[in-house]
Amino acid sequence: MELTGARVLVAGATGVLGGLAARALAERGARVALAGRNPVRLAALARDLGGCPARSFEACDLDQCSALGPWATRVLAGLDGVLVTVGTAGFGAVEDVSNEVAGHLLTVNALCPMAILRGASSLVSDKGFLLAVTGAVADRPRAGAAVEHAAPGLRTARAPAPALGTGTGTGTDRTTPSRARTTPSTDRADSMMGRDNARTDIASYLAGTADYTASKAALSSWLGVLAAELAPRAVTVLDIRAPRLETGATGRRAPGRPPALPNEAAALDAARALLDRITSA
Numbered sequence: 001m002e003l004t005g006a007r008v009l010v011a012g013a014t015g016v017l018g019g020l021a022a023r024a025l026a027e028r029g030a031r032v033a034l035a036g037r038n039p040v041r042l043a044a045l046a047r048d049l050g051g052c053p054a055r056s057f058e059a060c061d062l063d064q065c066s067a068l069g070p071w072a073t074r075v076l077a078g079l080d081g082v083l084v085t086v087g088t089a090g091f092g093a094v095e096d097v098s099n100e101v102a103g104h105l106l107t108v109n110a111l112c113p114m115a116i117l118r119g120a121s122s123l124v125s126d127k128g129f130l131l132a133v134t135g136a137v138a139d140r141p142r143a144g145a146a147v148e149h150a151a152p153g154l155r156t157a158r159a160p161a162p163a164l165g166t167g168t169g170t171g172t173d174r175t176t177p178s179r180a181r182t183t184p185s186t187d188r189a190d191s192m193m194g195r196d197n198a199r200t201d202i203a204s205y206l207a208g209t210a211d212y213t214a215s216k217a218a219l220s221s222w223l224g225v226l227a228a229e230l231a232p233r234a235v236t237v238l239d240i241r242a243p244r245l246e247t248g249a250t251g252r253r254a255p256g257r258p259p260a261l262p263n264e265a266a267a268l269d270a271a272r273a274l275l276d277r278i279t280s281a
């Protein structure tokens with residue numbers, strides 16, 4: 001997708017990755033509308049980017065989240081793409097994580113991005129894009145569990161792919177039946193973001209991340225279905241499996257102690273790769 005002149009909503013713009021991505025989008029000629037929690041930092045970024053429109057929101061208010069797409073469409077006179085970089089961290093063994101913390105993780109990391117993209121999905125232009133950052137953990141949500149299908153005989157039965165139209169642009173291989181049609185593009189984003197560590201055995205550092213991992217895996221699954229639903233309109237749905245980034249996010253206000261994680265990747269490189277992925281969509 002051509003970014004020059006593209007009208008793009010960045011939700012989570014006051015975060016490290018969101019801020020870098022918003023700046024990079026503006027540098028590449030996109031017209032951005034910024035959304036973030038902190039009105040002061042948001043206004044400062046909007047000023048830096050030439051006085052672009054900005055609106056603050058709270059991730060736990062899902063109606064506010066869903067209203068961002070309509071707002072951006074109004075102030076930009078259309079909408080070609082949405083980047084959601086909202087997210088929070090929280091760690092601890094399952095027995096130590098309170099229901100409140102677990103609920104907060106699910107709300108900020110899954111329900112909020114879903115609500116933002118839900119509100120934007122019917123408004124984004126055909127051949128546009130919807131992007132959310134999940135994380136490398138979304139690759140292996142069931143890492144240690146024994147999985148048994150209730151009706152093993154049914155597992156091998158090949159169900160016909162749902163009739164989803166013939167649109168292109170989901171970033172998927174349309175020659176492969178149902179998986180291709182229901183999986184947002186992640187592999188190329190992985191490789192472009194230097195994703196060697198995403199390919200390592202991440203089960204080794206999953207302990208203490210059950211609720212965080214569940215929140216990102218939930219979002220990832222949801223994006224997969226969204227990609228299938230929007231395929232007829234050739235809207236690209238991107239599930240960015242970011243590795244650990246040097247943004248400091250995992251230690252910021254996060255309950256619990258972060259587990260030992262693999263090496264960090266440069267946030268600026270990640271933001272640039274994210275935009276390269278959009279332009280190649």
Ligand SMILES: NC(=O)c1ccc[n+]([C@@H]2O[C@H](COP(=O)([O-])OP(=O)(O)OC[C@H]3O[C@@H](n4cnc5c(N)ncnc54)[C@H](OP(=O)(O)O)[C@@H]3O)[C@@H](O)[C@H]2O)c1
Nearest residue numbers: 012014015016017037058059086087133135244245247249
């Ligand atoms: N950093 C990593 O290692 C890593 C790895 C994998 C995936 N990710 C994901 O990448 C995305 C960006 O991460 P980052 O490193 O740039 O983190 P970050 O700097 O902490 O940015 C997170 C953004 O989410 C916003 N946010 C958090 N809670 C919110 C709430 N209740 N209401 C509204 N906004 C809220 C933050 O707002 P404020 O600016 O007001 O705090 C910030 O804009 C996140 O989805 C994160 O989970 C990060």
